[in-house]
Amino acid sequence: EIGAVELINHIATGQVFHCYLNPQRAMNPEAEAIHGLSDAFLADKPVFAAIAQEFLDFVGDAPLVIHNAPFDMKFLNAEFRRTGRPDWPMSRACDTIPLARKRFPGQQASLDALCRRFGIDNSGREKHGALLDAELLAEVYLELIGGRQPDFGLSAERRGGPGAARRYVPGARPRALKPRLTEAEAAAHAAFVATLGEAAL
DSSP, rough: OOEEEEEETEEEEEEEEOOOOOOOOOOOHHOOOOOOOOOHHHHTTTHHHHHHHHHHHHHHTTOOEEEEEHHHHHHHHHHHHHOOOOOOGGGGGGEHHHHHHHHSSSSSHHHHHHHHHHHHOOOSSSSSSSHHHHHHHHHHHHHHHTTOOOOOTHHHHHHOTTOOOOOOOOOOOOOOOOOSOHHHHHOOOHHHHHHHHHHHH
């Protein structure tokens, strides 16, 4: 399973990437106990190669915020190699575990522990789910770097001078993201709009 959320200038944009994948191997019982994904559930899901480019388009050239980055990067790079793509360097990732240990020396640095510390509701996290974990991590990351301060970078730029903060400006996406509406939802919306008549605002 892959789950990612987009942040721009420390604000969630609402754009997400989420996909269940067929691992093309039997599920380890211990792993299934952690995330709850069975062989039967994943049997008809796409393989990584089928969604790799869509995932790369979503991420673009942005840095990746990951909790325990070496673990996830190892699996991502193994899949990239299977599709003939180059590895992502570790420098691409911002690992939140060292950030947490630096800020809270000697304290637990698990995602659950950090959610409790920052008062972030993780009551829905009965199993490890990639998208839910990404959403929780986004909130944890913002707290670790000082909380939600979307205007801070702009204010620092106005002050100018050495060391002034620079806002991250994402590069253009190589391909536009797919619409989040399904075809059925789009058709239902169009049918509803048609009932409003020409005088509708």
